[in-house]
Amino acid sequence: MRKILLSLIIVLLVGGAIGLIMKQDPGYVMISFKDVTLEMSLWVMLTLVIVGYVATVVLFKFIWVLLHPNSSLSKLTGTLSHKRALKSTIKGMLELAGGNWGKAEKLLTTSANKVSYPLLNYIGAAYAASEQEEHERSKELLRKAHQTSPDAEFAISFVQSQLQLKQGHYESALASLKRLHSMKPKHRQTLKMLVTAHTQLKDWEALQELTPTLKKQGIFDDRNLLELEKNAFLALLEKLHFRAKTGESKETLLSELQGIWKKLDALAKDDEMQVLYASTLIEFGSEEKAEAFIRSSLNDQWSDALAGVYGQLTDVSMKKSLSNAETWIRRHPESAPLYLAAGRICQRLQLWGKARDYYEKALHIDASSEAIVELSMLLKAMGDIDVAQELIVKRIHNDSLSMKALPLPH
Numbered sequence: 001m002r003k004i005l006l007s008l009i010i011v012l013l014v015g016g017a018i019g020l021i022m023k024q025d026p027g028y029v030m031i032s033f034k035d036v037t038l039e040m041s042l043w044v045m046l047t048l049v050i051v052g053y054v055a056t057v058v059l060f061k062f063i064w065v066l067l068h069p070n071s072s073l074s075k076l077t078g079t080l081s082h083k084r085a086l087k088s089t090i091k092g093m094l095e096l097a098g099g100n101w102g103k104a105e106k107l108l109t110t111s112a113n114k115v116s117y118p119l120l121n122y123i124g125a126a127y128a129a130s131e132q133e134e135h136e137r138s139k140e141l142l143r144k145a146h147q148t149s150p151d152a153e154f155a156i157s158f159v160q161s162q163l164q165l166k167q168g169h170y171e172s173a174l175a176s177l178k179r180l181h182s183m184k185p186k187h188r189q190t191l192k193m194l195v196t197a198h199t200q201l202k203d204w205e206a207l208q209e210l211t212p213t214l215k216k217q218g219i220f221d222d223r224n225l226l227e228l229e230k231n232a233f234l235a236l237l238e239k240l241h242f243r244a245k246t247g248e249s250k251e252t253l254l255s256e257l258q259g260i261w262k263k264l265d266a267l268a269k270d271d272e273m274q275v276l277y278a279s280t281l282i283e284f285g286s287e288e289k290a291e292a293f294i295r296s297s298l299n300d301q302w303s304d305a306l307a308g309v310y311g312q313l314t315d316v317s318m319k320k321s322l323s324n325a326e327t328w329i330r331r332h333p334e335s336a337p338l339y340l341a342a343g344r345i346c347q348r349l350q351l352w353g354k355a356r357d358y359y360e361k362a363l364h365i366d367a368s369s370e371a372i373v374e375l376s377m378l379l380k381a382m383g384d385i386d387v388a389q390e391l392i393v394k395r396i397h398n399d400s401l402s403m404k405a406l407p408l409p410h
Helices: 002-024 042-067 072-097 101-110 119-131 135-148 150-167 170-183 188-200 204-216 222-245 250-262 271-283 287-300 304-310 318-331 336-348 352-365 371-382 385-401
Strands: 029-033 036-040
Touching: 072 101, 072 119, 101 119, 119 135, 119 150, 135 150, 150 170, 150 188, 170 188, 188 204, 204 222, 222 250, 222 271, 250 271, 271 287, 271 304, 287 304, 287 318, 304 318, 304 336, 318 336, 336 352, 336 371, 352 371
Parallel strands: none
Antiparallel strands: 029 036
């Protein structure tokens, strides 16, 4: 405020002084050229000279601005163009969100070269083109995005893999996702998309390899992770069974089976999977490994279903098996499958009376137990035909209870 006031005082003083001088002596200037004569005071001439000088400077400055693209005027017009492009970009994004793919693509592509960061324009336009099934055009737009913003490779590849999955190009998507995974191994969405790609390609081995990472990063909750691991394991088992039918060496299949099982995490404690693994070991001719697995699993965590499989073993020491079964009976006296297994072991040892007792205990706990078949056959062989027939009738009656009743004649 002081500077403004001081400047105003100086201007008034100078102006007053000049005005006083002009009043005292206005001066005289005459310019004559041929027949033209101009007469004026000295102060008027000085004013004309100053005005002419200022006009000349302004004229040259204006010409210079027009000839230089980096001039202030050019920046001003560029700013206006940038604002229009930005407005088109925003409108294009809104059209994209609203599902107007064609309009969105046009707005985003036409304004891409006029905004300072065209990456978003090209990515949005690529997505819009993909939604219109224009996949080649979508690829080209992503290439342009990479050309304009090579430092945004991860973001561009991420969008590319999303579009590839959406289009059903799972092999191409997997290649893109592997590159993304190598760049950012802990990226959650990349891991989720890897699961999708591996599942669609039925690459169960790769999916199983990925499971520990999924658990470590908390990508899925325990239930979903268990389901994922279970599906992979069942698919791999199915492949092994198919290869076994084609005559492939059981030793090779057995080695692969054990390798697959070792990679399991939470699934290794699942009853159903334990039964499948033990049964497959038996099927591939490795009863010793099956016995050791069942015994170790049952000592660690009890499973009625797995105890039932223990009674299916035939090519191991029956005496040791019976000793193990009787130890478990003392710990789990209410397990019908365990009594059934013990009865079968006793029968193989030709301990007929003991086998009969165990079968009867199994039936006492569970009337629908398979022990009814084993016991009826045993009793028939021992000469108790009437009791055996009663058991058979009882089994038929039990089976009929689970069937829908049909009308009978009165």
